[in-house]
Amino acid sequence: MASTPESDARGPLLTPLLAWFLLAMILANIAGSMTGVLMPIYLTELGATVEQVGLVFTLTSIVILALQILGGWISDSIGRLRAIAIGSLGGVIGFVAMLIAPSWPWMLLALAINQVPYALVGPSFGAFIAENSTESNRGKVYGLTDTLYQVVGIVGPPLGGWVAGLYGFRSMLLIATGFYAAAAGLRIWMARTMRPGGDPEARPLTLATFKESAALIGSLLFGGGIVTWIFVTDGVRDVAFRLSGELEPLYLAQIGHLSLAQIGLLSSFFSAAMMVTPLLSGRLADRYGERVPISSGFFVMFVAFMVFLTAQDYPAFIATWLLFGAGVGLLSPAYQSLISKVVPSHSLGLFNGLFQSSLGFLSLPAPWLGALLWERYDPRLPFLITAVVSLFTIVPTWLKFRIPVATPAVVPVQAEEAP
Numbered sequence: 001m002a003s004t005p006e007s008d009a010r011g012p013l014l015t016p017l018l019a020w021f022l023l024a025m026i027l028a029n030i031a032g033s034m035t036g037v038l039m040p041i042y043l044t045e046l047g048a049t050v051e052q053v054g055l056v057f058t059l060t061s062i063v064i065l066a067l068q069i070l071g072g073w074i075s076d077s078i079g080r081l082r083a084i085a086i087g088s089l090g091g092v093i094g095f096v097a098m099l100i101a102p103s104w105p106w107m108l109l110a111l112a113i114n115q116v117p118y119a120l121v122g123p124s125f126g127a128f129i130a131e132n133s134t135e136s137n138r139g140k141v142y143g144l145t146d147t148l149y150q151v152v153g154i155v156g157p158p159l160g161g162w163v164a165g166l167y168g169f170r171s172m173l174l175i176a177t178g179f180y181a182a183a184a185g186l187r188i189w190m191a192r193t194m195r196p197g198g199d200p201e202a203r204p205l206t207l208a209t210f211k212e213s214a215a216l217i218g219s220l221l222f223g224g225g226i227v228t229w230i231f232v233t234d235g236v237r238d239v240a241f242r243l244s245g246e247l248e249p250l251y252l253a254q255i256g257h258l259s260l261a262q263i264g265l266l267s268s269f270f271s272a273a274m275m276v277t278p279l280l281s282g283r284l285a286d287r288y289g290e291r292v293p294i295s296s297g298f299f300v301m302f303v304a305f306m307v308f309l310t311a312q313d314y315p316a317f318i319a320t321w322l323l324f325g326a327g328v329g330l331l332s333p334a335y336q337s338l339i340s341k342v343v344p345s346h347s348l349g350l351f352n353g354l355f356q357s358s359l360g361f362l363s364l365p366a367p368w369l370g371a372l373l374w375e376r377y378d379p380r381l382p383f384l385i386t387a388v389v390s391l392f393t394i395v396p397t398w399l400k401f402r403i404p405v406a407t408p409a410v411v412p413v414q415a416e417e418a419p
Contacts, residue, residue: 014141014145015132017132017194018132018141018145020190021081021190022145023186024183024186024187025121025125025183026148026149026151026152027182027186028088028117028121028180028184028187029149029152029156030151030152030155030156030159030176030179031095031156031177031179031180031183032152032156032176033152033155033157033267034156034157034159034160034163034175034176035098035160035172035173035176037157037160037161037249037263037264037267038157038160038164038169038260038263038264039111039249040247040249041250041253041263042107042164042169044250045169046103046104046107047103047104050250050371051368051372051375052104053247053250054368054371054372055367056107056108056111058365058368059112060108060111060112060115063112063115063119064115064118064119067115068118068119068123068353069350069353070119070353071083071087071122071123072123072124072351073210073349073350074086074120074349075127075349075350075353076127076348076349079191080124080128080349081128081190081191081194082191083120083121083124083349084120084121084124084128084187084191085188085191086120087117087118087119087121088121088180088183088184088188089188091114091116091117091121091180091184092177092184093113094110094111094113094114094116095114095173095180095181097110097113097114098110098111098173099170099173099174099177119353122352122353123348123350123351123352123353124349124352126142126339126340126348126352127348127349127352129142129145130336130340130348131348137286138282138286138337138341139282139283139285139290139334139337140279140286142278142332142334143278143279143281143282143283143333144278144279144282146274146278146281146329146332147274147278147279147329150271150274150325151271152271153267153270153272153274153325154268157263157264157265157266157268158261158264158265158267158268159175159264160172160176160264161260161261161262161264161265162261162264164260164264165259165260165261225342226342226400226401226402226403227342227343229396229397229400229401230335230401232396233393233396233397236393237389237390237393238366240385240386240388240389240390241386244370244382244383244385244386247370247371247374247379247383249263251379251383252266252317254379256311256314258317262314266317266318267321269318269321269325270321270328271325272322272325273321273323273325273326273329274325274328274329275325275329277327277329277330278332278333280293280329281297281330281332281333281334282333282334284296285338286337289401289402290334290335290337290403291397292334293333294331294334294397295394295397295398295401297328297329297330297331298331298391298393298394298397299327299390299394300323300326301323301327301387301390302387302390303323303327304320304323304324305386305387307319307323308320309383309384338403341403342403370382373385
């Protein structure tokens with residue numbers, strides 16, 4: 001039974017179950033953020049060229065493309081916590097593989113293995129929060145979890161940059177592996193001892209159940225409604241952002257002449273800024289609709305790229321990352337809240353897998369193309385394209401991201417299943 005707004009106001013936004021869940025996510029992603037921001041630089045130390053760095057991230061996207069939809073279906077079928085626990089075991093293997101990889105082709109294999117947890121954990125994250133909140137406060141819950149989650153960016157990248165700068169990349173990877181192993185242990189304990197009230201009932205992992213869920217998602221994606229526009233705008237955005245995303249550390253090192261420690265510290269500024277805006281985004285979404293914080297977030301991202309392209313010194317790059325953090329902080333809770341309201345809860349895992357795999361479908365060659373634009377034309381060109389797309393994305397989000405007043409096939413299902 002759905003909680004009333006009055007009961008929502010009395011109850012805490014972050015329940016003990018969500019607190020344990022978030023702690024495990026923070027530990028796991030501290031490990032990921034320690035390695036992610038510096039991985040393009042480490043790949044060049046292992047012998048890769050800039051073009052090969054772009055190729056590595058393009059090829060690892062294929063693994064996500066192949067696994068995330070399957071991972072979302074598994075999450076819908078066996079439960080969020082069990083799927084996350086299984087994915088975490090694959091993550092431990094992936095981190096160990098990264099630790100011992102002797103060259104960039106072997107690192108490519110290790111990074112591919114490390115996509116397994118993302119395929120199972122990623123689609124479950126937003127769905128788990130949706131099932132453990134109510135529609136009237138969901139934006140605020142997403143905002144709060146996004147705010148607390150930013151400890152990842154405050155701790156992980158500076159720690160990774162500091163350790164890699166003083167002791168080398170392998171020492172950094174060893175510490176990251178320890179963080180991830182701790183998260184995996186916590187997730188396995190939760191999966192064995194806890195049963196969330198909003199967790200979907202277990203369903204058999206059969207072709208018939210997969211077809212049933214896929215048919216529902218397909219009707220939403222291609223029905224021409226709000227879900228269609230979420231898919232289209234996110235696909236275009238992913239292409240543009242992945243043209244430049246993996247190249248940012250190289251730009252900072254080669255064009256901005258920043259040290260590893262300075263690059264790592266920028267992510268802390270990003271996370272500090274992102275701690276400010278998610279709660280604002282959630283409140284705006286709950287009160288005025290998700291299109292308000294989403295459109296605002298894209299505008300802030302456009303301004304951030306303009307500052308980035310003209311930055312000449314470290315304070316200017318700090319200002320850029322503060323704007324990036326504010327923009328993403330506006331986008332993330334509102335997007336998650338919007339999806340949870342227009343997709344049936346029993347198919348949220350599969351939809352999140354497909355939604356995130358739109359990155360794989362549409363932006364698969366983007367890192368490689370961005371590297372080609374860098375090497376053959378101008379290092380600033382991939383970032384300029386991303387900035388322009390951020391600006392123009394505001395138009396469809398403002399016009400199309402409005403939830404209809406009556407959506408009987410979708411919203412009541414979500415409301416009834418919310419704890």
